[in-house]
Amino acid sequence: MSTIKLSINGQEQTVNEVDPSTPLLWVLRDSLGLVGAKYGCGIAQCGACTVHVDGQPVRSCSTPVSSLEGKQITTIEGLADDGKLTAVQQAWVDHDVAQCGYCQAGQVMSATALLQAKPNPTDEEIDQAMSGNFCRCGTYKRIRAAIHTAAENQGEKA
Amino acid sequence: MSHLNPQSDIPDPILAELFQQTESALAKLPAASLGRRSFLKLMGVAGGGLTLAVGIAPQLAEAQDREGDLPTLTAFVRIAPSGEIYIYAVNPEIGQGVKTSLPMIIAEELDASWDDVIVEQSAIDSRYGRQFAGGSLSIPMNWMALRQAGAAARAMLVAAAAKQLNVDAASLRTDSGAVIAPDGQRLSYGSLAEAAAKLDVPKRVPMKDRSDFKLLGKRITGVDNEAIVTGKPLFGIDTRLPGMLYASFARCPQFGGVAKSANLEDIKKMSGIKDAFILGAKGTHADLPSGVAIVGNSTWSVFQARKQLKVEWDTSKASTLSWTDSAAKAKSLAAEDGEKVVSESGDVAAAFGDAAKTVEGFYTYQFASHAPLEPQNCVAWHKDGKMEIWAPSQTPQRAPASASAATGIPASDITIHQTRIGGGFGRRLLNDYVAEVAAIAQRVDAPVKLQWTREEDIQHDHFRPGGFHSLKGAVGADGKLSAWQNHFITFAFGGRPVSGGSLASDEFPALNVDNCKVTQTQLDTGTPCYAWRAPGANAFGWVMQSFVAELADAAGRDHKEFLLEVMGEPRWFKEGNTRSLNTGRAADVIKLAAEKAGWGKTLPPGRGMGLAFHFSHSGHIAEVAEVSVDANKKVTVHKVVVAADVGPIVNLSGAENQVEGSVVDALSTMADLEVTMEGGVVEQSNYHNYRPLRMRSTPEIETHFIQSEFAPTGLGEPAFPPLAAAVCNAIHAATGHRIRTLPFSKEGFSV
Numbered sequence: 001m002s003t004i005k006l007s008i009n010g011q012e013q014t015v016n017e018v019d020p021s022t023p024l025l026w027v028l029r030d031s032l033g034l035v036g037a038k039y040g041c042g043i044a045q046c047g048a049c050t051v052h053v054d055g056q057p058v059r060s061c062s063t064p065v066s067s068l069e070g071k072q073i074t075t076i077e078g079l080a081d082d083g084k085l086t087a088v089q090q091a092w093v094d095h096d097v098a099q100c101g102y103c104q105a106g107q108v109m110s111a112t113a114l115l116q117a118k119p120n121p122t123d124e125e126i127d128q129a130m131s132g133n134f135c136r137c138g139t140y141k142r143i144r145a146a147i148h149t150a151a152e153n154q155g156e157k158a
Numbered sequence: 159m160s161h162l163n164p165q166s167d168i169p170d171p172i173l174a175e176l177f178q179q180t181e182s183a184l185a186k187l188p189a190a191s192l193g194r195r196s197f198l199k200l201m202g203v204a205g206g207g208l209t210l211a212v213g214i215a216p217q218l219a220e221a222q223d224r225e226g227d228l229p230t231l232t233a234f235v236r237i238a239p240s241g242e243i244y245i246y247a248v249n250p251e252i253g254q255g256v257k258t259s260l261p262m263i264i265a266e267e268l269d270a271s272w273d274d275v276i277v278e279q280s281a282i283d284s285r286y287g288r289q290f291a292g293g294s295l296s297i298p299m300n301w302m303a304l305r306q307a308g309a310a311a312r313a314m315l316v317a318a319a320a321k322q323l324n325v326d327a328a329s330l331r332t333d334s335g336a337v338i339a340p341d342g343q344r345l346s347y348g349s350l351a352e353a354a355a356k357l358d359v360p361k362r363v364p365m366k367d368r369s370d371f372k373l374l375g376k377r378i379t380g381v382d383n384e385a386i387v388t389g390k391p392l393f394g395i396d397t398r399l400p401g402m403l404y405a406s407f408a409r410c411p412q413f414g415g416v417a418k419s420a421n422l423e424d425i426k427k428m429s430g431i432k433d434a435f436i437l438g439a440k441g442t443h444a445d446l447p448s449g450v451a452i453v454g455n456s457t458w459s460v461f462q463a464r465k466q467l468k469v470e471w472d473t474s475k476a477s478t479l480s481w482t483d484s485a486a487k488a489k490s491l492a493a494e495d496g497e498k499v500v501s502e503s504g505d506v507a508a509a510f511g512d513a514a515k516t517v518e519g520f521y522t523y524q525f526a527s528h529a530p531l532e533p534q535n536c537v538a539w540h541k542d543g544k545m546e547i548w549a550p551s552q553t554p555q556r557a558p559a560s561a562s563a564a565t566g567i568p569a570s571d572i573t574i575h576q577t578r579i580g581g582g583f584g585r586r587l588l589n590d591y592v593a594e595v596a597a598i599a600q601r602v603d604a605p606v607k608l609q610w611t612r613e614e615d616i617q618h619d620h621f622r623p624g625g626f627h628s629l630k631g632a633v634g635a636d637g638k639l640s641a642w643q644n645h646f647i648t649f650a651f652g653g654r655p656v657s658g659g660s661l662a663s664d665e666f667p668a669l670n671v672d673n674c675k676v677t678q679t680q681l682d683t684g685t686p687c688y689a690w691r692a693p694g695a696n697a698f699g700w701v702m703q704s705f706v707a708e709l710a711d712a713a714g715r716d717h718k719e720f721l722l723e724v725m726g727e728p729r730w731f732k733e734g735n736t737r738s739l740n741t742g743r744a745a746d747v748i749k750l751a752a753e754k755a756g757w758g759k760t761l762p763p764g765r766g767m768g769l770a771f772h773f774s775h776s777g778h779i780a781e782v783a784e785v786s787v788d789a790n791k792k793v794t795v796h797k798v799v800v801a802a803d804v805g806p807i808v809n810l811s812g813a814e815n816q817v818e819g820s821v822v823d824a825l826s827t828m829a830d831l832e833v834t835m836e837g838g839v840v841e842q843s844n845y846h847n848y849r850p851l852r853m854r855s856t857p858e859i860e861t862h863f864i865q866s867e868f869a870p871t872g873l874g875e876p877a878f879p880p881l882a883a884a885v886c887n888a889i890h891a892a893t894g895h896r897i898r899t900l901p902f903s904k905e906g907f908s909v
Contacts, residue, residue, distance in 0.1 A: 022458045029457070030457055031456070038395070039457075040532075040533070040845075076389035077388065089384075098386050099819055100251075101580070102580030105386070133853075134531070136581050138851070139822075140822060141859055144856075
């Protein structure tokens with residue numbers, strides 16, 4: 001058992017009495033009460049647990065918390081700025097993407113990372129970047145459309 | 159037809175009764191039910207505003223009245239003096255959109271501005287009527303009752319305004335949350351709410367003409383969307399309570415196995431573990447199974463301990479189901495009739511004797527897991543002899559019975575809270591996870607969250623049963639369908655057919671062909687099966703609509719023309735019953751889908767177009783798929799055109815979402831999803847070997863609704879069944895190959 005310091009959504013967090021092999025997902029959900037990242041498979045197959053580590057999308061279910069000291073972690077809770085949704089989040093709302101909604105936090109995190117790297121992705125680039133995120137309800141058509149809308153709106157803002 | 163069959167779909171008598179009552183009441187609905195006659199009951203005033211509750215769907219209430227039962231209350235509207243309109247969403251939200259669509263129905267008749275509406279999830283309480291998500295029934299069973307709820311509240315607000323202005327109520331109208339006086343003065347609902355709540359409640363109120371709908375039929379975005387994209391706690395798995403502990407529960411890999419002993423002392427010594435103990439089976443096979451519980455201070459600690467757990471199981475009475483053996487047995491029965499005759503008409507032997515062309519086909523489809531993305535979980539808190547449970551359940555009103563069976567605590571001392579649900583698909587009609595967490599919580603002096611792993615969720619599912627259809631069909635010298643014969647080899651559990659394990663006597667095309675013989679044989683599974691999105695129909699649609707296409711080909715006929723001919727003259731199969739097939743509605747969607755897809759147009763080599771229609775859950779739906787197939791049998795589904803008649807659309811965005819999702823789900827299931835068992839042990843475990851469709855394989859999907867005058871019906875299921883047949887018919891058009899085994903990866907195809 002260890003004490004681990006994490007930087008999450010710009011805030012320093014100290015987690016006590018934690019097994020260093022614990023995946024970040026369970027520290028977020030059980031220890032810190034950040035439940036936006038979801039448990040779906042535990043083996044980095046479904047993407048429901050996606051967060052950003054130093055800006056890159058990672059599967060928090062398979063990332064030991066001990067590997068994250070000194071890194072910047074961003075979760076779905078850290079995207080909106082003072083309640084104002086990001087272009088990606090707003091596009092998700094406007095396109096009414098969600099059905100059950102369980103995978104969507106992970107989808108939004110992957111899409112956000114994609115648009116940071118490629119502000120105007122093609123359908124092929126979207127399919128590639130989103131290939132690690134599974135939606136059991138089958139909302140892919142709307143996810144793709146929402147990413148294009150977010151790209152346009154981000155472009156206008158910039 | 160393949161609506162939920164209470165005899166075969168429901169593993170316990172209480173739930174069977176629930177569905178049966180709902181189905182039979184809906185069957186009595188008049189065919190055109192946008193009428194005004196209805197029924198209303200109201201409850202008192204609360205919180206200074208207008209509080210309104212209405213009876214369950216009027217037809218249900220009348221049915222119950224005849225039986226001497228009082229109808230229970232089902233929905234609330236509160237109008238705050240400040241103008242906010244609070245509407246309770248009473249049914250479980252599993253992704254089918256009812257948390258948005260049901261309140262929209264109330265808001266429409268209330269003439270409220272949707273911007274003023276705040277939707278809240280209601281408590282679980284019998285006064286709200288039947289709170290469940292299943293059978294695509296939420297819309298049809300609530301449609302009239304919720305319209306009356308809104309219309310009655312509107313009438314009371316108008317009456318209050320008339321009194322205040324000292325004018326005749328008939329001189330007033332309403333618009334967007336206000337009563338409008340003849341001189342144009344606007345009185346907001348908020349300002350009238352308190353006075354309105356003191357008035358007598360009108361017994362029957364007129365409702366809007368459909369042409370006056372302002373909200374229904376529009377695209378309205380989901381009420382939880384913002385909470386979803388900002389990661390707010392919504393789902394069962396997000397439940398956190400002070401001092402909460404975490405639990406894992408190990409079940410026997412073979413269904414029905416009993417835990418004899420386990421290395422409990424070793425487990426209890428592990429870091430973060432508080433307790434470990436064996437539980438015996440209680441209740442029905444869908445309640446508490448025998449197993450080993452591990453309780454600890456985090457999900458990770460109990461998952462780690464679970465990996466070290468060693469259990470000795472008594473498997474003497476456990477399932478030994480083998481997919482290989484079942485398939486071999488089915489093949490051996492293919493040439494015979496089944497043990498039970500489902501339907502028989504005309505002279506099948508003579509028709510085959512006179513046939514111009516005869517076709518035979520043996521169709522096989524796989525077991526499938528529900529695999530909702532939110533693995534089963536549940537939170538329970540046992541204190542002072544009572545229990546409180548937070549359950550992501552499709553049947554929360556049934557949950558106390560499961561918890562009671564597992565604990566002996568009276569159901570009346572068990573309180574259920576409903577949560578948003580990360581995918582249902584029928585899996586959560588069962589409450590086994592409720593029974594498990596209740597039994598665990600009874601032994602623990604703290605709130606407990608039970609968390610299933612993904613592996614447990616897939617392997618301990620109650621599966622969509624596989625099945626086999628040995629088909630023979632004939633066309634006469636006139637090129638028309640003249641005979642149909644099917645021996646359906648399916649499964650039973652404990653001597654009862656499983657969900658999706660029996661054909662109805664009127665299953666298509668039994669009533670569309672003069673000479674028909676359908677029989678079935680049920681093999682015992684030992685492994686439980688249960689309702690899986692569009693039970694029965696999810697497989698029968700593929701089988702029947704593929705084989706009709708085979709017969710059209712044999713006759714040298716255009717499939718669309720052949721199918722329309724099989725449908726015959728426009729008629730109800732059960733006159734006036736909206737739960738039965740209407741061949742006129744069928745023909746209309748078949749023609750519309752074909753027209754929108756460009757049916758008959760010339761396609762490049764390697765491309766093909768396929769059509770299918772299937773009726774289920776009152777939905778008349780036709781789909782046309784356009785595919786291409788390369789030399790490696792890789793299938794690209796370019797486009798799917800869907801034409802649907804489910805009556806008036808409540809929320810267009812939600813309705814389109816259900817169609818799009820059903821198409822993707824059906825394509826995913828037909829392509830590569832498969833659960834196999836040997837020796838009763840499930841061979842798949844997680845998404846690496848149970849591989850759902852990803853974004854890159856998603857086709858373009860185009861949806862067209864015929865918004866007919868019939869009563870609106872549900873859309874969570876009926877767009878699923880036609881898809882596989884449409885795609886297989888398209889593959890046949892492109893390649894000449896007829897797929898008779900699903901998933902089609904078994905025949906070397908991929909997406």
